[in-house]
Amino acid sequence: MAVRYQIRGSSAADISASVEAGVRTGELPPGAALPPVRTLAATLGVSPATVASAYRTLRQRGLVETAGRHGTRVRSRPPVAGTRAARRLPPAAGLCDLSTGEPDPRLLPDLGPHLRQVAADLPAPASYRDAGTWPELAALGRARLAADGVPVTALTVTSGALDGIERLLAAHLRPGDRVAVEEPGWANLLDLVAALGLEAVAVPVDEDGPAVAGLRRALASGARAVVVTSRAQNPTGAAVSADRCAQLRSVLTGYPQVLVVEDDHAAELSSVPLHTLAGTTASWALVRSVSKPYGPDLRLAVLTGDEATVARVEGRMRLGAGWTSTLLQRLVAALWQDDQVAAKVASAREAYDRRRSALCQALTERGLVAYGRTGINVWVPVPDETRVVAALREAGYAVAPGALHRLGTSPEGAIRITVSPLDEAGIGPLADAVLAAVSGRGAAHGV
Numbered sequence: 001m002a003v004r005y006q007i008r009g010s011s012a013a014d015i016s017a018s019v020e021a022g023v024r025t026g027e028l029p030p031g032a033a034l035p036p037v038r039t040l041a042a043t044l045g046v047s048p049a050t051v052a053s054a055y056r057t058l059r060q061r062g063l064v065e066t067a068g069r070h071g072t073r074v075r076s077r078p079p080v081a082g083t084r085a086a087r088r089l090p091p092a093a094g095l096c097d098l099s100t101g102e103p104d105p106r107l108l109p110d111l112g113p114h115l116r117q118v119a120a121d122l123p124a125p126a127s128y129r130d131a132g133t134w135p136e137l138a139a140l141g142r143a144r145l146a147a148d149g150v151p152v153t154a155l156t157v158t159s160g161a162l163d164g165i166e167r168l169l170a171a172h173l174r175p176g177d178r179v180a181v182e183e184p185g186w187a188n189l190l191d192l193v194a195a196l197g198l199e200a201v202a203v204p205v206d207e208d209g210p211a212v213a214g215l216r217r218a219l220a221s222g223a224r225a226v227v228v229t230s231r232a233q234n235p236t237g238a239a240v241s242a243d244r245c246a247q248l249r250s251v252l253t254g255y256p257q258v259l260v261v262e263d264d265h266a267a268e269l270s271s272v273p274l275h276t277l278a279g280t281t282a283s284w285a286l287v288r289s290v291s292k293p294y295g296p297d298l299r300l301a302v303l304t305g306d307e308a309t310v311a312r313v314e315g316r317m318r319l320g321a322g323w324t325s326t327l328l329q330r331l332v333a334a335l336w337q338d339d340q341v342a343a344k345v346a347s348a349r350e351a352y353d354r355r356r357s358a359l360c361q362a363l364t365e366r367g368l369v370a371y372g373r374t375g376i377n378v379w380v381p382v383p384d385e386t387r388v389v390a391a392l393r394e395a396g397y398a399v400a401p402g403a404l405h406r407l408g409t410s411p412e413g414a415i416r417i418t419v420s421p422l423d424e425a426g427i428g429p430l431a432d433a434v435l436a437a438v439s440g441r442g443a444a445h446g447v
């Protein structure tokens with residue numbers, strides 16, 4: 001993306017502040033290319049080392065990334081709240097937005113009755129003294145995790161899975177440390193890792209989870225932590241199978257000091273069982289979010305792990321945010337105990353399974369390759385993703401470009417299609433549009 005923003009400054013600090021200001025105001029939007037080091041140095045009349053130092057600082061803070069011959073660019077979600085960029089543009093009229101990775105709001109349980117019940121049952125407003133992990137939620141969380149074979153001893157509550165993962169990485173790693181992540185992987189995690197100043201090491205994924213050889217390579221390269229998505233891997237839909245779990249465990253046994261983080265964000269929405277790596281190494285944690293089955297705005301996840309790791313997370317939280325509101329904890333406990341809510345979640349699970357399988361089948365019938373074993377997304381390798389994304393937009397569909405999910409090391413293109421907004425009738429026309437976009441036959445109007 002060519003951008004005309006004048007970066008200013010005569011020192012590394014001024015130059016990086018100028019770039020940051022451009023990101024904040026939206027004049028350097030996500031994906032914007034920064035000038036090559038030598039070009040900017042000549043423009044500003046400073047040494048290349050000064051510009052290189054500014055770019056390095058920006059990279060360590062996760063604002064920009066450098067991808068070989070593509071040069072240095074603003075990351076897709078830099079850790080600076082933009083004044084203009086932060087305002088989300090509504091999707092263009094008539095566009096079917098399949099780019100979000102969000103659950104279908106129609107399939108989420110209605111929170112109203114439980115909110116009213118929580119309000120009615122509140123003994124008194126909680127004080128600082130009463131706050132923390134609410135025992136009833138902890139007991140329910142333990143039982144649910146234990147039923148899935150997770151060896152729960154210590155447990156705490158965080159503001160969602162990503163909050164838990166951030167706290168875990170901060171508790172064990174220091175800037176510059178390596179962390180093994182899935183590739184393709186969840187864009188928000190890749191951005192978080194960059195913002196923490198950690199170095200992501202790619203572990204390829206297939207439908208059964210992280211590749212064994214890839215994990216072995218990442219660990220041999222010095223990764224101090226590994227983040228694995230248990231089920232509904234974003235973007236590929238992979239889920240760790242029983243065999244893969246055993247193989248990954250056997251590799252991890254050789255690295256007892258590595259922190260293993262499992263992200264079970266799909267939780268009750270997943271139709272395949274959990275196969276956990278919990279307890280293979282001394283430091284481990286499994287985070288289970290309620291965002292996908294019950295609603296992203298609940299901002300809650302339960303986090304279990306070895307005692308030292310959970311104590312670090314909880315102890316650090318006490319010094320900052322303190323705890324996850326007990327109002328939210330009570331609400332989730334109420335949802336977890338309601339049979340009607342459980343039935344609604346089960347029917348959501350079936351609906352996602354149907355939409356995903358139908359889309360995968362429709363794409364396969366048209367000669368395309370599609371992955372989507374679990375979850376709410378379908379991952380479609382395509383030859384030139386920028387062109388395919390643009391052609392699909394012309395045809396009335398927004399999809400996510402694969403680049404958001406890569407570390408930049410893979411030359412292969414792909415798109416991610418979120419099935420949440422799709423109904424049965426929409427699947428055939430969408431598959432036709434994808435085929436037309438891939439084969440360059442111009443726009444097929446499907447919406």
Ligand SMILES: Cc1ncc(COP(=O)(O)O)c(C=O)c1O
Nearest residue numbers: 160161162186234263265289291
């Ligand atoms: C892999 C993965 N983990 C976690 C989440 C959600 O986590 P949170 O609990 O922070 O909402 C998502 C949401 O898309 C995801 O794709």
